[in-house]
Amino acid sequence: MKYVRIIFSPTGGTERVAEAITSAWPAGETVDLSVAGDEYEKYAFGPEDVALIAMPSFGGLAPKPAIDRLRRIRGGGAKCVLAAVYGNRAFEDTLVQMEDAAEASGFQVVAAVAAVAEHSIARQYAAGRPDEADRAQLAGFGKEILEKIKAGGGKPAIPGDRPYKKAGGGMTPKAGDECVACGLCARRCPVGAIDPKAPRTADGDKCIGCMRCVAVCPKKARKINGAALAAVSLALKKACSVPKENQLFL
Ligand SMILES: Cc1cc2nc3c(=O)[nH]c(=O)nc-3n(C[C@H](O)[C@H](O)[C@H](O)COP(=O)(O)O)c2cc1C
Ligand code: SF4
Ligand code: SF4
Numbered sequence: 001m002k003y004v005r006i007i008f009s010p011t012g013g014t015e016r017v018a019e020a021i022t023s024a025w026p027a028g029e030t031v032d033l034s035v036a037g038d039e040y041e042k043y044a045f046g047p048e049d050v051a052l053i054a055m056p057s058f059g060g061l062a063p064k065p066a067i068d069r070l071r072r073i074r075g076g077g078a079k080c081v082l083a084a085v086y087g088n089r090a091f092e093d094t095l096v097q098m099e100d101a102a103e104a105s106g107f108q109v110v111a112a113v114a115a116v117a118e119h120s121i122a123r124q125y126a127a128g129r130p131d132e133a134d135r136a137q138l139a140g141f142g143k144e145i146l147e148k149i150k151a152g153g154g155k156p157a158i159p160g161d162r163p164y165k166k167a168g169g170g171m172t173p174k175a176g177d178e179c180v181a182c183g184l185c186a187r188r189c190p191v192g193a194i195d196p197k198a199p200r201t202a203d204g205d206k207c208i209g210c211m212r213c214v215a216v217c218p219k220k221a222r223k224i225n226g227a228a229l230a231a232v233s234l235a236l237k238k239a240c241s242v243p244k245e246n247q248l249f250l
Contacts, residue, residue, distance in 0.1 A: 001048040003028030006073065008055045008066035010034060010190060010210035013117030014085040016130050018054040020138035021083060021113060025050075025146065033069045034190040034212070040072035045107075047077035050149060053102055054083040056120070056210075059168040060092025063208055065191055067101045075106030081145050082112040082158070087119030088126035089239045095249075096160030109155045111145045112249040113138070120211045121171070121224070122233045125240035134246060141248045148250055156249045170209020171224045171232075175200040178221035185213035185222060 003026050009015035031043050033055070045051065055066045062084070080102050084094035091114050099109055115138060119125040130138060172193075175185075179200050186196035193206035194213060202213070214222045223229075 001050070002045065004031060004045065004049065004051045005029075006031040006033060006051055006053045006070065008033035008063060008069075008190070010056070010212035011120040011215040013087075013120060013130075014054050014056045014083075017083060017085045017113075017115045017117055017138060018052055020130055020135040021054075021081070021115075021142040021145075022052050023135075023139045024143050031073070033066045036190055036192040038069070040069045041074070044074040045076045045078035049076075049078035051075070051078050051080040051107060052083060053080055053098060053107070054085060055094065055098060056117075057084050057086035057091040057094040058170070058208070058210070060090055060094060060165050061167055062094050062097045062101070063210065064167075065208065067097060070098075070101045071105055073105050075102065075108075078107055079110045079149050080107040082109060084112070084114050085117045086114065087122070087240065088116050088129070088244050089119070089236055093160040093162075093164040095158050096162060097164055099158050109158070110149055110153065111156060112158050113141055113246065114159075114249075115246045116244050119236070119240065120215070121209075122229070122236050122240070124233070125236060126243070137246055141246070144248065144250060153250075158249060170207060171228055172202050172204045172207040172209060173211065173214045173222045173224045174202070175217070175221040176223065178219045179217075180219055180221075182218065184216055184218065188212055188216050
């Protein structure tokens with residue numbers, strides 16, 4: 001029996017949630033869904049295995065590269081828990097999209113979690129989450145899920161609509177004069193949108209606006225346009241200001 005964490009976490013919030021949920025689980029491998037060019041077909045599991053699949057919500061949907069890569073993994077009947085991580089606005093159709101992709105890959109969904117983490121664009125929302133109280137609650141969810149798996153329960157109702165909502169456009173960060181062309185952002189971009197030879201810009205057609213390049217830049221050189229950020233912050237204010245609860249679907 002293997003325990004595996006299958007994670008897409010551009011800026012670390014989803015990873016922190018996944019660590020909390022699985023903190024009482026036996027140790028196991030982690031599959032990073034954010035590696036452009038990885039051969040995801042090489043990951044194969046069987047009916048005795050247990051997987052946590054965790055992704056952020058982008059515009060109420062799962063990020064397309066994460067879904068495409070999950071579909072290439074061979075689930076082989078492994079039990080899986082879905083975790084959608086969102087920045088305190090809403091996760092809408094993220095979990096049902098993950099459910100469809102996990103099942104298409106041969107996983108058997110047994111539980112789902114929706115959890116809040118700091119908003120990776122407008123960082124003033126859900127700042128510092130998952131905090132200590134979140135981590136304790138998520139660890140409790142993880143224990144309840146393991147008990148359900150041992151007892152052999154079936155799939156819960158997963159919230160969300162089909163057809164999924166329409167995807168919106170993202171914002172592509174760019175680097176200013178502080179950029180020293182170290183190339184780290186290009187190496188870590190999940191979709192290869194940054195040319196390592198010209199890293200100040202990015203290919204807007206490939207970019208999914210995930211903010212990984214902003215988070216990893218050691219010179220804090222990458223930013224999204226100030227006016228666009230101010231507009232997004234204002235648009236999110238009402239929906240994001242009241243703290244939301246983590247939810248377990250068992
Ligand atoms: C492009 C983009 C779209 C997002 N859309 C939503 C959203 O629709 N609802 C929400 O609550 N949070 C949204 N967020 C916030 C992220 O879901 C949240 O910060 C998540 O923790 C990011 O995961 P990460 O830290 O693993 O990168 C969005 C973030 C990005 C970058
Ligand atoms: S990580 Fe920062 S400093 Fe390095 S190339 Fe990218 S933008 Fe420039
Ligand atoms: S260029 Fe776009 S896709 Fe690549 S790390 Fe930056 S925000 Fe993410």
